[in-house]
Amino acid sequence: MLITFEGIEGSGKTTQIELLSDYLAGKGYGVVKTREPGGTRFGEALREVLLRPGMDVDSLSELLVFMAMRAQHVEEVILPALQDGKVVLCDRFVDATYAYQGYGRKIDLGVIETLNRLVTKGIRPNLTILMNVTAERGLKRKAAASAMDRIEEEDISFHQRVKKAYEKLAKEDPKRFFVVDGSLKVEAIHQVVREKVGNVLKSYGV
Ligand SMILES: Nc1ncnc2c1ncn2[C@@H]1O[C@H](COP(=O)(O)OP(=O)(O)OP(=O)(O)O)[C@@H](O)[C@H]1O
Ligand SMILES: [Mg+2]
Structure with missing residues:
Protein backbone atom coordinates (compact mmCIF):
# COMPACT_ATOMS: atom_id res chain seq x y z
CA MET A 1 0.00 0.00 0.00
CA LEU A 2 1.56 3.26 -1.14
CA ILE A 3 0.14 6.50 0.26
CA THR A 4 1.70 9.75 -0.90
CA PHE A 5 1.35 13.24 0.54
CA GLU A 6 1.53 16.21 -1.76
CA GLY A 7 1.11 19.96 -1.50
CA ILE A 8 3.14 23.14 -1.57
CA GLU A 9 5.74 24.08 1.05
CA GLY A 10 4.25 24.58 4.48
CA SER A 11 0.98 22.84 3.60
CA GLY A 12 1.43 20.39 6.50
CA LYS A 13 2.55 17.17 4.77
CA THR A 14 5.27 16.21 7.23
CA THR A 15 3.10 17.07 10.24
CA GLN A 16 0.31 14.80 9.00
CA ILE A 17 2.64 11.95 7.99
CA GLU A 18 4.04 11.85 11.53
CA LEU A 19 0.55 11.69 13.05
CA LEU A 20 -0.71 9.10 10.57
CA SER A 21 2.38 6.96 10.97
CA ASP A 22 1.98 6.84 14.77
CA TYR A 23 -1.72 6.10 14.41
CA LEU A 24 -1.21 3.22 11.95
CA ALA A 25 1.70 1.78 13.91
CA GLY A 26 -0.53 1.85 17.00
CA LYS A 27 -3.07 -0.23 15.08
CA GLY A 28 -0.41 -2.82 14.32
CA TYR A 29 0.44 -1.91 10.71
CA GLY A 30 4.02 -2.11 9.52
CA VAL A 31 4.69 1.46 8.42
CA VAL A 32 7.56 2.85 6.38
CA LYS A 33 7.90 6.62 6.36
CA THR A 34 9.98 8.13 3.61
CA ARG A 35 10.37 11.31 1.58
CA GLU A 36 11.40 12.91 -1.67
CA PRO A 37 13.66 14.39 -2.63
CA GLY A 38 15.76 11.96 -0.62
CA GLY A 39 14.76 8.77 1.14
CA THR A 40 18.08 6.98 0.54
CA ARG A 41 21.68 7.81 1.47
CA PHE A 42 22.40 8.73 -2.13
CA GLY A 43 19.21 10.75 -2.39
CA GLU A 44 19.63 12.60 0.90
CA ALA A 45 23.15 13.62 -0.15
CA LEU A 46 21.84 14.94 -3.47
CA ARG A 47 18.94 16.64 -1.69
CA GLU A 48 21.34 18.83 0.24
CA VAL A 49 22.96 20.01 -3.01
CA LEU A 50 19.70 20.38 -4.88
CA LEU A 51 18.00 22.53 -2.23
CA ARG A 52 21.08 24.56 -1.26
CA PRO A 53 20.18 28.27 -1.35
CA GLY A 54 22.04 30.20 -4.04
CA MET A 55 22.91 27.09 -6.10
CA ASP A 56 22.48 27.75 -9.81
CA VAL A 57 20.48 24.83 -11.24
CA ASP A 58 19.15 24.60 -14.78
CA SER A 59 15.53 23.32 -14.97
CA LEU A 60 16.37 20.25 -17.00
CA SER A 61 19.29 19.36 -14.73
CA GLU A 62 16.96 19.71 -11.76
CA LEU A 63 14.43 17.36 -13.34
CA LEU A 64 17.03 14.72 -14.14
CA VAL A 65 18.53 14.80 -10.67
CA PHE A 66 15.07 14.42 -9.13
CA MET A 67 14.43 11.45 -11.38
CA ALA A 68 17.77 9.85 -10.55
CA MET A 69 16.93 10.17 -6.87
CA ARG A 70 13.49 8.66 -7.46
CA ALA A 71 14.94 5.67 -9.32
CA GLN A 72 17.18 4.94 -6.34
CA HIS A 73 14.33 5.53 -3.88
CA VAL A 74 11.93 3.16 -5.64
CA GLU A 75 14.54 0.45 -6.00
CA GLU A 76 16.06 0.70 -2.53
CA VAL A 77 13.12 1.64 -0.30
CA ILE A 78 9.65 1.66 -1.82
CA LEU A 79 9.57 -1.58 -3.82
CA PRO A 80 11.08 -3.73 -1.05
CA ALA A 81 8.67 -2.23 1.52
CA LEU A 82 5.67 -2.87 -0.72
CA GLN A 83 6.83 -6.43 -1.37
CA ASP A 84 7.06 -6.81 2.39
CA GLY A 85 3.41 -5.79 2.81
CA LYS A 86 4.21 -2.49 4.50
CA VAL A 87 2.13 0.67 4.41
CA VAL A 88 4.49 3.17 2.79
CA LEU A 89 3.89 6.84 3.59
CA CYS A 90 5.83 8.98 1.16
CA ASP A 91 6.26 12.73 1.60
CA ARG A 92 6.05 13.90 -2.05
CA PHE A 93 6.32 11.57 -5.04
CA VAL A 94 5.52 11.53 -8.78
CA ASP A 95 2.93 14.32 -8.66
CA ALA A 96 5.43 16.81 -7.22
CA THR A 97 7.43 16.56 -10.45
CA TYR A 98 4.41 17.44 -12.59
CA ALA A 99 3.53 20.30 -10.25
CA TYR A 100 7.01 21.82 -9.75
CA GLN A 101 9.03 20.91 -12.83
CA GLY A 102 6.07 20.61 -15.21
CA TYR A 103 3.71 23.43 -14.32
CA GLY A 104 6.19 25.40 -12.18
CA ARG A 105 9.25 25.28 -14.46
CA LYS A 106 7.28 24.59 -17.67
CA ILE A 107 9.06 21.38 -18.66
CA ASP A 108 7.13 19.23 -21.13
CA LEU A 109 4.67 17.01 -19.25
CA GLY A 110 5.13 14.14 -21.69
CA VAL A 111 8.85 14.00 -20.89
CA ILE A 112 8.06 13.91 -17.17
CA GLU A 113 5.51 11.15 -17.70
CA THR A 114 7.99 9.02 -19.63
CA LEU A 115 10.70 9.47 -17.02
CA ASN A 116 8.27 8.85 -14.15
CA ARG A 117 7.16 5.62 -15.77
CA LEU A 118 10.77 4.52 -16.19
CA VAL A 119 11.95 5.27 -12.66
CA THR A 120 8.86 4.05 -10.78
CA LYS A 121 8.83 0.71 -12.59
CA GLY A 122 5.09 1.05 -12.91
CA ILE A 123 4.21 1.44 -9.22
CA ARG A 124 1.49 3.99 -8.57
CA SER A 157 3.68 33.39 -8.40
CA PHE A 158 5.74 30.19 -8.79
CA HIS A 159 4.12 28.72 -5.67
CA GLN A 160 0.69 29.84 -6.84
CA ARG A 161 1.29 28.03 -10.13
CA VAL A 162 2.30 24.90 -8.25
CA LYS A 163 -0.81 25.06 -6.04
CA LYS A 164 -3.05 25.37 -9.11
CA ALA A 165 -1.20 22.50 -10.76
CA TYR A 166 -1.84 20.23 -7.80
CA GLU A 167 -5.56 21.07 -7.93
CA LYS A 168 -5.59 20.26 -11.64
CA LEU A 169 -3.83 16.92 -11.07
CA ALA A 170 -6.36 16.06 -8.38
CA LYS A 171 -9.27 16.86 -10.71
CA GLU A 172 -7.76 14.68 -13.42
CA ASP A 173 -7.46 11.67 -11.10
CA PRO A 174 -10.22 12.03 -8.50
CA LYS A 175 -10.18 8.33 -7.60
CA ARG A 176 -6.59 8.45 -6.40
CA PHE A 177 -6.52 11.95 -4.93
CA PHE A 178 -8.05 13.01 -1.64
CA VAL A 179 -7.98 16.78 -1.24
CA VAL A 180 -7.83 18.11 2.30
CA ASP A 181 -8.38 21.69 3.41
CA GLY A 182 -4.93 22.36 4.86
CA SER A 183 -6.05 25.54 6.58
CA LEU A 184 -7.89 23.51 9.23
CA LYS A 185 -6.32 22.73 12.59
CA VAL A 186 -3.69 19.98 12.71
CA GLU A 187 -5.87 17.60 14.74
CA ALA A 188 -8.97 18.18 12.56
CA ILE A 189 -6.96 17.32 9.44
CA HIS A 190 -5.57 14.22 11.10
CA GLN A 191 -9.11 12.99 11.85
CA VAL A 192 -10.18 13.40 8.22
CA VAL A 193 -6.99 11.77 6.94
CA ARG A 194 -7.18 8.77 9.21
CA GLU A 195 -10.81 8.14 8.34
CA LYS A 196 -9.99 8.23 4.63
CA VAL A 197 -6.93 6.01 5.02
CA GLY A 198 -8.95 3.58 7.14
CA ASN A 199 -11.52 3.28 4.38
CA VAL A 200 -8.90 2.78 1.69
CA LEU A 201 -7.09 0.10 3.71
CA LYS A 202 -10.41 -1.63 4.23
CA SER A 203 -11.22 -1.45 0.51
CA TYR A 204 -7.93 -3.24 -0.23
CA GLY A 205 -8.61 -5.77 2.50
CA VAL A 206 -5.60 -4.78 4.61
N1 LIG B 1 -2.88 22.68 10.07
C1 LIG B 1 -1.90 23.49 10.48
N2 LIG B 1 -2.18 24.69 11.02
C2 LIG B 1 -1.19 25.53 11.41
N3 LIG B 1 0.12 25.26 11.31
C3 LIG B 1 0.46 24.08 10.78
C4 LIG B 1 -0.51 23.14 10.32
N4 LIG B 1 0.12 22.05 9.83
C5 LIG B 1 1.42 22.30 9.96
N5 LIG B 1 1.66 23.51 10.53
C6 LIG B 1 2.97 24.16 10.80
O1 LIG B 1 3.41 24.71 9.58
C7 LIG B 1 4.80 24.46 9.39
C8 LIG B 1 4.99 23.62 8.11
O2 LIG B 1 4.37 22.34 8.31
P1 LIG B 1 5.01 21.03 7.65
O3 LIG B 1 6.48 21.02 7.89
O4 LIG B 1 4.22 19.88 8.12
O5 LIG B 1 4.71 21.33 6.12
P2 LIG B 1 5.27 20.58 4.83
O6 LIG B 1 4.13 20.51 3.88
O7 LIG B 1 5.92 19.31 5.24
O8 LIG B 1 6.36 21.60 4.29
P3 LIG B 1 7.63 21.29 3.33
O9 LIG B 1 7.10 21.05 1.94
O10 LIG B 1 8.44 22.53 3.32
O11 LIG B 1 8.35 20.12 3.90
C9 LIG B 1 5.29 23.76 10.64
O12 LIG B 1 5.85 24.72 11.50
C10 LIG B 1 4.03 23.15 11.22
O13 LIG B 1 4.08 23.03 12.62
MG1 LIG C 1 7.83 18.60 4.95
Whole structure:
Protein backbone atom coordinates (compact mmCIF):
# COMPACT_ATOMS: atom_id res chain seq x y z
CA MET A 1 0.00 0.00 0.00
CA LEU A 2 1.56 3.26 -1.14
CA ILE A 3 0.14 6.50 0.26
CA THR A 4 1.70 9.75 -0.90
CA PHE A 5 1.35 13.24 0.54
CA GLU A 6 1.53 16.21 -1.76
CA GLY A 7 1.11 19.96 -1.50
CA ILE A 8 3.14 23.14 -1.57
CA GLU A 9 5.74 24.08 1.05
CA GLY A 10 4.25 24.58 4.48
CA SER A 11 0.98 22.84 3.60
CA GLY A 12 1.43 20.39 6.50
CA LYS A 13 2.55 17.17 4.77
CA THR A 14 5.27 16.21 7.23
CA THR A 15 3.10 17.07 10.24
CA GLN A 16 0.31 14.80 9.00
CA ILE A 17 2.64 11.95 7.99
CA GLU A 18 4.04 11.85 11.53
CA LEU A 19 0.55 11.69 13.05
CA LEU A 20 -0.71 9.10 10.57
CA SER A 21 2.38 6.96 10.97
CA ASP A 22 1.98 6.84 14.77
CA TYR A 23 -1.72 6.10 14.41
CA LEU A 24 -1.21 3.22 11.95
CA ALA A 25 1.70 1.78 13.91
CA GLY A 26 -0.53 1.85 17.00
CA LYS A 27 -3.07 -0.23 15.08
CA GLY A 28 -0.41 -2.82 14.32
CA TYR A 29 0.44 -1.91 10.71
CA GLY A 30 4.02 -2.11 9.52
CA VAL A 31 4.69 1.46 8.42
CA VAL A 32 7.56 2.85 6.38
CA LYS A 33 7.90 6.62 6.36
CA THR A 34 9.98 8.13 3.61
CA ARG A 35 10.37 11.31 1.58
CA GLU A 36 11.40 12.91 -1.67
CA PRO A 37 13.66 14.39 -2.63
CA GLY A 38 15.76 11.96 -0.62
CA GLY A 39 14.76 8.77 1.14
CA THR A 40 18.08 6.98 0.54
CA ARG A 41 21.68 7.81 1.47
CA PHE A 42 22.40 8.73 -2.13
CA GLY A 43 19.21 10.75 -2.39
CA GLU A 44 19.63 12.60 0.90
CA ALA A 45 23.15 13.62 -0.15
CA LEU A 46 21.84 14.94 -3.47
CA ARG A 47 18.94 16.64 -1.69
CA GLU A 48 21.34 18.83 0.24
CA VAL A 49 22.96 20.01 -3.01
CA LEU A 50 19.70 20.38 -4.88
CA LEU A 51 18.00 22.53 -2.23
CA ARG A 52 21.08 24.56 -1.26
CA PRO A 53 20.18 28.27 -1.35
CA GLY A 54 22.04 30.20 -4.04
CA MET A 55 22.91 27.09 -6.10
CA ASP A 56 22.48 27.75 -9.81
CA VAL A 57 20.48 24.83 -11.24
CA ASP A 58 19.15 24.60 -14.78
CA SER A 59 15.53 23.32 -14.97
CA LEU A 60 16.37 20.25 -17.00
CA SER A 61 19.29 19.36 -14.73
CA GLU A 62 16.96 19.71 -11.76
CA LEU A 63 14.43 17.36 -13.34
CA LEU A 64 17.03 14.72 -14.14
CA VAL A 65 18.53 14.80 -10.67
CA PHE A 66 15.07 14.42 -9.13
CA MET A 67 14.43 11.45 -11.38
CA ALA A 68 17.77 9.85 -10.55
CA MET A 69 16.93 10.17 -6.87
CA ARG A 70 13.49 8.66 -7.46
CA ALA A 71 14.94 5.67 -9.32
CA GLN A 72 17.18 4.94 -6.34
CA HIS A 73 14.33 5.53 -3.88
CA VAL A 74 11.93 3.16 -5.64
CA GLU A 75 14.54 0.45 -6.00
CA GLU A 76 16.06 0.70 -2.53
CA VAL A 77 13.12 1.64 -0.30
CA ILE A 78 9.65 1.66 -1.82
CA LEU A 79 9.57 -1.58 -3.82
CA PRO A 80 11.08 -3.73 -1.05
CA ALA A 81 8.67 -2.23 1.52
CA LEU A 82 5.67 -2.87 -0.72
CA GLN A 83 6.83 -6.43 -1.37
CA ASP A 84 7.06 -6.81 2.39
CA GLY A 85 3.41 -5.79 2.81
CA LYS A 86 4.21 -2.49 4.50
CA VAL A 87 2.13 0.67 4.41
CA VAL A 88 4.49 3.17 2.79
CA LEU A 89 3.89 6.84 3.59
CA CYS A 90 5.83 8.98 1.16
CA ASP A 91 6.26 12.73 1.60
CA ARG A 92 6.05 13.90 -2.05
CA PHE A 93 6.32 11.57 -5.04
CA VAL A 94 5.52 11.53 -8.78
CA ASP A 95 2.93 14.32 -8.66
CA ALA A 96 5.43 16.81 -7.22
CA THR A 97 7.43 16.56 -10.45
CA TYR A 98 4.41 17.44 -12.59
CA ALA A 99 3.53 20.30 -10.25
CA TYR A 100 7.01 21.82 -9.75
CA GLN A 101 9.03 20.91 -12.83
CA GLY A 102 6.07 20.61 -15.21
CA TYR A 103 3.71 23.43 -14.32
CA GLY A 104 6.19 25.40 -12.18
CA ARG A 105 9.25 25.28 -14.46
CA LYS A 106 7.28 24.59 -17.67
CA ILE A 107 9.06 21.38 -18.66
CA ASP A 108 7.13 19.23 -21.13
CA LEU A 109 4.67 17.01 -19.25
CA GLY A 110 5.13 14.14 -21.69
CA VAL A 111 8.85 14.00 -20.89
CA ILE A 112 8.06 13.91 -17.17
CA GLU A 113 5.51 11.15 -17.70
CA THR A 114 7.99 9.02 -19.63
CA LEU A 115 10.70 9.47 -17.02
CA ASN A 116 8.27 8.85 -14.15
CA ARG A 117 7.16 5.62 -15.77
CA LEU A 118 10.77 4.52 -16.19
CA VAL A 119 11.95 5.27 -12.66
CA THR A 120 8.86 4.05 -10.78
CA LYS A 121 8.83 0.71 -12.59
CA GLY A 122 5.09 1.05 -12.91
CA ILE A 123 4.21 1.44 -9.22
CA ARG A 124 1.49 3.99 -8.57
CA PRO A 125 0.24 5.47 -5.31
CA ASN A 126 -2.94 3.77 -4.08
CA LEU A 127 -3.91 7.04 -2.44
CA THR A 128 -2.57 10.58 -2.73
CA ILE A 129 -3.47 13.08 -0.05
CA LEU A 130 -3.26 16.64 -1.28
CA MET A 131 -2.84 19.20 1.48
CA ASN A 132 -4.46 22.24 -0.04
CA VAL A 133 -3.45 25.69 1.24
CA THR A 134 -2.84 29.03 -0.43
CA ALA A 135 0.75 29.86 -1.35
CA GLU A 136 0.62 32.80 1.07
CA ARG A 137 -0.38 30.61 4.01
CA GLY A 138 2.14 27.87 3.22
CA LEU A 139 5.07 30.25 2.82
CA LYS A 140 4.13 32.17 5.94
CA ARG A 141 4.19 28.96 7.97
CA LYS A 142 7.55 27.98 6.52
CA ALA A 143 9.07 31.39 7.06
CA ALA A 144 8.03 31.18 10.71
CA ALA A 145 9.47 27.67 11.10
CA SER A 146 12.85 27.63 9.32
CA ALA A 147 15.22 29.20 6.80
CA MET A 148 14.09 29.01 3.15
CA ASP A 149 15.66 26.47 0.77
CA ARG A 150 16.40 27.09 -2.92
CA ILE A 151 12.94 26.12 -4.20
CA GLU A 152 11.05 27.83 -1.39
CA GLU A 153 12.89 31.03 -2.32
CA GLU A 154 11.06 31.18 -5.68
CA ASP A 155 8.63 34.08 -5.91
CA ILE A 156 5.00 33.78 -4.84
CA SER A 157 3.68 33.39 -8.40
CA PHE A 158 5.74 30.19 -8.79
CA HIS A 159 4.12 28.72 -5.67
CA GLN A 160 0.69 29.84 -6.84
CA ARG A 161 1.29 28.03 -10.13
CA VAL A 162 2.30 24.90 -8.25
CA LYS A 163 -0.81 25.06 -6.04
CA LYS A 164 -3.05 25.37 -9.11
CA ALA A 165 -1.20 22.50 -10.76
CA TYR A 166 -1.84 20.23 -7.80
CA GLU A 167 -5.56 21.07 -7.93
CA LYS A 168 -5.59 20.26 -11.64
CA LEU A 169 -3.83 16.92 -11.07
CA ALA A 170 -6.36 16.06 -8.38
CA LYS A 171 -9.27 16.86 -10.71
CA GLU A 172 -7.76 14.68 -13.42
CA ASP A 173 -7.46 11.67 -11.10
CA PRO A 174 -10.22 12.03 -8.50
CA LYS A 175 -10.18 8.33 -7.60
CA ARG A 176 -6.59 8.45 -6.40
CA PHE A 177 -6.52 11.95 -4.93
CA PHE A 178 -8.05 13.01 -1.64
CA VAL A 179 -7.98 16.78 -1.24
CA VAL A 180 -7.83 18.11 2.30
CA ASP A 181 -8.38 21.69 3.41
CA GLY A 182 -4.93 22.36 4.86
CA SER A 183 -6.05 25.54 6.58
CA LEU A 184 -7.89 23.51 9.23
CA LYS A 185 -6.32 22.73 12.59
CA VAL A 186 -3.69 19.98 12.71
CA GLU A 187 -5.87 17.60 14.74
CA ALA A 188 -8.97 18.18 12.56
CA ILE A 189 -6.96 17.32 9.44
CA HIS A 190 -5.57 14.22 11.10
CA GLN A 191 -9.11 12.99 11.85
CA VAL A 192 -10.18 13.40 8.22
CA VAL A 193 -6.99 11.77 6.94
CA ARG A 194 -7.18 8.77 9.21
CA GLU A 195 -10.81 8.14 8.34
CA LYS A 196 -9.99 8.23 4.63
CA VAL A 197 -6.93 6.01 5.02
CA GLY A 198 -8.95 3.58 7.14
CA ASN A 199 -11.52 3.28 4.38
CA VAL A 200 -8.90 2.78 1.69
CA LEU A 201 -7.09 0.10 3.71
CA LYS A 202 -10.41 -1.63 4.23
CA SER A 203 -11.22 -1.45 0.51
CA TYR A 204 -7.93 -3.24 -0.23
CA GLY A 205 -8.61 -5.77 2.50
CA VAL A 206 -5.60 -4.78 4.61
N1 LIG B 1 -2.88 22.68 10.07
C1 LIG B 1 -1.90 23.49 10.48
N2 LIG B 1 -2.18 24.69 11.02
C2 LIG B 1 -1.19 25.53 11.41
N3 LIG B 1 0.12 25.26 11.31
C3 LIG B 1 0.46 24.08 10.78
C4 LIG B 1 -0.51 23.14 10.32
N4 LIG B 1 0.12 22.05 9.83
C5 LIG B 1 1.42 22.30 9.96
N5 LIG B 1 1.66 23.51 10.53
C6 LIG B 1 2.97 24.16 10.80
O1 LIG B 1 3.41 24.71 9.58
C7 LIG B 1 4.80 24.46 9.39
C8 LIG B 1 4.99 23.62 8.11
O2 LIG B 1 4.37 22.34 8.31
P1 LIG B 1 5.01 21.03 7.65
O3 LIG B 1 6.48 21.02 7.89
O4 LIG B 1 4.22 19.88 8.12
O5 LIG B 1 4.71 21.33 6.12
P2 LIG B 1 5.27 20.58 4.83
O6 LIG B 1 4.13 20.51 3.88
O7 LIG B 1 5.92 19.31 5.24
O8 LIG B 1 6.36 21.60 4.29
P3 LIG B 1 7.63 21.29 3.33
O9 LIG B 1 7.10 21.05 1.94
O10 LIG B 1 8.44 22.53 3.32
O11 LIG B 1 8.35 20.12 3.90
C9 LIG B 1 5.29 23.76 10.64
O12 LIG B 1 5.85 24.72 11.50
C10 LIG B 1 4.03 23.15 11.22
O13 LIG B 1 4.08 23.03 12.62
MG1 LIG C 1 7.83 18.60 4.95
